[in-house]
Each structure stands twice: as C-alpha cells, then as structure tokens.
Amino acid sequence: MKLRHDKIQWLSRFKVEAVVLATYTVLTIIFTYPVAFSANAIPGNGGDGYWYLWDFWAFKNAIFTHTNPIYTSWIYYPTGVSLAFSSTSFFNAALSIPLQFIWGLPRAYTFIWLMNFALSGFGAFALMRYLGGTTKVAFISGLIFMLCPYHLAHGWGHMNLISTAWIPLYALFFLKTIREDKRSNPAIAALFLSIAAFCDFYVVIFLVTLSVLILAYYFWTERRQAPFAGVLRRTALTFVIFAGLTFPLFFPMFQQLLHGASYVYRPGSFMEYSADLVAFVVPSKLNPLFASQVAPIYQHLTGNLVEQTVFVGYVGLVLSALAIIRLRTREVRFWALALLIFLLLSLGPVLQVNGAVVRVPSAIPYIGNAAVPLPYSVLMHLPVFSIARVTSRWDIMVMLCVSVLSGCGLQYLVNRWHSSGRILGKENVLCLVVAGLILFEFLSVPYLTATTAVPAFYQKMGADPQDYAVLEVAPDSTAQILYYQTISHKQLVNGEASRTPPGSLQFIETDPVVRLLFNIQEIKPNATVNTTGLDPSVLARYNIKYVIVHRENLTQKQINLVQELFEKASKGAPVVYEEGPMIVYELNK
Secondary structure (H helix, E strand, O other): OHHHHHHHHHHHHHHHHHHHHHHHHHHHHHHOOOHHHOOOEEEOOOOHHHHHHHHHHHHHHHHHOOOOOOEEOOOOOOOOEEOOOOOOOHHHHHHHHHHHHHHOHHHHHHHHHHHHHHHHHHHHHHHHHHOOOOHHHHHHHHHHHHOOHHHHHHOOOOOOOOOOOHHHHHHHHHHHHHHOOOOHHHHHHHHHHHHHHHHOHHHHHHHHHHHHHHHHHHHHHOOOOOOHHHHHHHHHHHHHHHHHHHHHHHHHHHHHHHOOOHHHHOOOOOOOOOOOHHHHHOOOOOOOOOHHHHHHHHHHOOOOHHHHOOOOOHHHHHHHHHHHHHOOOHHHHHHHHHHHHHHHHHOOOEOEEOOEEOEEEOOOOOOOEEEOEOOHHHHOOOOOOOOOOOHHHHHHHHHHHHHHHHHHHHHHHHHHOOOOOOOOOHHHHHHHHHHHHHHHHOOOOOOOEEEOOOOHHHHHHHHOOOOOEEEEEOOOOHHHHHHHHHHHOOEEOOOOOOOOOHHHHHHHHHOHHHHHHHOHHHOOOOOOOOOOOOOHHHHHHHOEEEEEEEHHHOOHHHHHHHHHHHHOOOOOOOEEEEEOOEEEEEOOO
16 A cells, blocks of 8 residues: 555656646747747857857767767868867757757757756756745746746857756755765766766856855754764765766866866956846846846946846845745755855956946055955966856856745745635735746747858758868858858868867968968958968868858958959969858869
8 A cells, every 4th residue: 555655646746747847848938939939040149059059960970970079170170179178068969969850950959948948947946845845836946047037148049058957956966965865866966967067067167166065064054963974975976976977078178288278277258257246136138128228237237248147036036035034044044155155256356336346445555446356356266267267157056046045935925824725825826926027027028039041052062972171251150150061061161169279270370371361350441461472272282172251241341352362363263152241262273
C-alpha cells in the first residue's frame, strides 16, 4: 500500500509540474509575440543572434566532421581561431542539432530560445517550492525570474545569457547537497553547474560565487552543531564531478592562459558596462507602455540598451522588502545578504547614478572629490573576475534573489489571508493580482525580430561544390555575414569571436590589401590613400575567389576607393553580382 501511495504522490506531483511548465511555455509565447509565429525571422535585433545561428551551425559541422568544436577554420581564414574564450553556447548548440535537420537553422534557434525562457521559470519555481513556497507562490517566483527585463533584453541576441534555467536548479541541488546526506544531490548539482558552463562561462563565475556565499552563511549560522566534515565532503564531490564533466571545455582555456594569452584580460568595459543604480528602479525600454517616458533616462546611462536593462520590478521590490522586514528567518536573511552582494557586484568598480559617477570629498588634501569605490574596483584586477568584464550581467543573480524573496513575501501574505481554498478566496485573488501586475510591468510585446533572408548570391555559392574562401567588406555587419556562411558553406577571411587571439588576425594585419579592405571604414572623407602597388588579384593565391562589398555602411569616398582598387587589378576582378548595396568581385588566378 505504501508503494502505491508513493506512486500516486509522484504522479500527482509530476502532473502539477507538467502543468506549470506548459503554462510557462504558453506565457512565453504570448509575452514574446510574435517570435513563435515568425517563420522567416529570429528573436532580437539580429546582431549577436546571427552569431549564435552560426555557432549552432558550426558546432553541428564539427560534430559530423569529427573536428574540435573549440577550434574552427571556417573563419579567420587561412589561420583559423580558437573559440575557447568566445561566448559559444555548446549545450544549446548540441540541443539544436536534431532540430536543424527537422526545421532548419532559424526555427531550431527560435525553439531553443523559447525553451530557455520556459525552463528558467520552471527552475525558479522548483527552487521556491523547495524553500517552502506553495505551488501558486512558487509559480509567481518563476514568473519574475522568467520574464524579468534582464532576460528579455538579453534575448535580443545573447543565447548564452538567456540560458538561466540552470542557475536556480543548481542553487536548489547545492542547497540540498549542504543540507541533506544524499548521494545523488552532489552529482545532480554538478550536472547543472556543468550544463551552465557549456552555456556560458559567466554563469559559472556567478554560481561559484553563490556557492561560496551559501557555504559561508551555513557554517556561520550552524557553526555550533553543523556536521562540517560531511558538508565539505559532499561539496568537494560536487566540484570534482564538475571538473571531470567540464575538462574538455576548460582545459583549452588553461592552455591559452599558460601561454600568455593576455588578450583575455584586456582592460576596459568595466565602467562602460556596469549597472547604473537608477536603472534598477526604472522600467525597461522594451515595455511599450513606458518606452517613451523612460527613454530620456536611458540616454544618460553608459553602455547599450541590452546591458543597461536591470529593472527589478516594483512588485518584486515591495514583496522582497516585506519578506526582509516581516520574516527574519535565516533563509530570508541569506537571500537578502546575497541580494546586496550581487547588487554591489553588478554596479562595477565605482558607483554610478543616472549616468554620472558619484563622487565624495577625498580625505587626502589636494586630491579633490573621489569616486565611490565598489568591490569590482579590486576584483577587476583578479583572475577569473577580470574575465567577467560586463558587470551589469550580475543582475541575473539579483533577480534570482528577488524571485526568492518575493516568493517569501507573497507566502507571508497568503498565510495571513488563507481562506480554505475557495476559488475566489483572498489568496487566489492576491496571486492573480500579483501575477497580473508582474506581467504588466515586464511587458515587451511586440518583441523585436530580425529577418533571416539571405541574398541570392550566397545560395549560389552554397550550390557550388568548389572549395574556396571569401573575403567580405562588411563594416558593422560581421555577425550577419557569419550567418550567411551557413548558406554559402565557404571559408571566410572575416570572423568574430568574443576574445580573438592575436595570432588569428595575422593574415589581416600583414597583407596590405586585406588590411586596407578591413580598415576601409576608418578612412576619413579628406584622407589621402595611396593604393600604388596594391593588387587585389594576389588574394587569389590564397584560394580567395570572391570579395563581397556591403556598401550600406560605407561613405561614397570609401566606395570609390574600393572600386578604384579593383579596377586596376592586374589579372582582372570583374563584378559578377550586384544587388542593392551588395557588390561582388571575382578574383582571377
């Protein structure tokens, strides 16, 4: 009888979780409309979205040609490039492979994109359930985490950064690893941490930091009675399993670091892409109801719209404040402390408010006013943290804490207003109102989409069995031409990687013709450029057959210079295709 009872309980729980996940999926489709219904478009503004289309395609090619997916020769021809420190998302790419065969690349990308939103909500739901929330309360916690403006803003192109489901799922099983002496918990925690690593290494930094905070808080609060040896053993097991699972990913990184790959630690970005304190309480520009009102505020902030967007939500702020004030439990205190720490990390090296660095009188005579230093003013110089240069991305950990604290605050109200499960009981009405307000302030419909149309010439190259390379003159459109490569299947002299090893740029820097074409956009209208002795025909020796010029981002002087260069090619470089701003020159050997 007990086995039958356990089975019924398991089936009942599975049914609830299936309904919750299905509801998150439906809400994702509705509140990112028209993404799910755009057959010839992908979510976002193009940009990095095109790069991740290429990432999915390149990973599939590497698997089926038995080559290393961390190194590619498809771009930066003829040198190739290591992707060890690039923002690749191997887990998502692997999931997309069967979908690419069924639906094609763009639709596979869109499906994975939608799936990441729904799973993120489910992960936060599962965490809140474990922390004592009822199904309704946990559902709303998941809603906050799933549709928070950070998530929706990075959905414009950062497939790696919207893969956030593994954050609450890892937190859940790491907490269980600390609290429960069960062998499966360290393995499951390590699995979720590994999946997060194969989505993006930023998330690993976030989660290891969370792990340290959890351990430190647990040992402090339980220092008189905690079985420290067992906790340390299970924690060590978690990270040993994680190290084994992610060895193929991190070993190439360590190799590059050991060989002095200082480009990984290049300075910059910390100030430009740190969160502004004001942005946490200003609605997102993605919300059509507030976009015009908040636009003047966002104009003052540094960085770009995606990295600026860290709005927490007023509902989350109120419920979190309620939990902190009214529920002084160890659980709430921990998540409040974690919220403060992650908030400070997201603010970068110095405090910025409304686009201005906050300064205070210096204690040192003759120095003047000094900026208010924050933890990242030190961390930015340390290994690992120095890699995570876009500090505003710590906001996803802020939102994790807010989703938990909001759940605690809402559970407090539900417990007070409980009304015996009536359909229109106080707690049901409360949860409906709270959910409605969250959806209202996080609204982003209609969601931006970018076309996946490809010029006909790339289709022509894709049908050509001949093996050759292509050089593209495409200022500000590198990611888009990488997507075009998924159709042409020809190697590119161009490339784009988050952290490109200098050796990969050697051909571009040493060949004068290639260097001129790549730097064409930097030529000013009144500049004098000497093209004597420059013959683009020599590029054919490298098996480069076509030079494709995208003129939409070039000035007339720059376009004239390109035309002049190809008109005096010694072995000929005729125009073989021209449509709109795109013109193609063929190099004759």
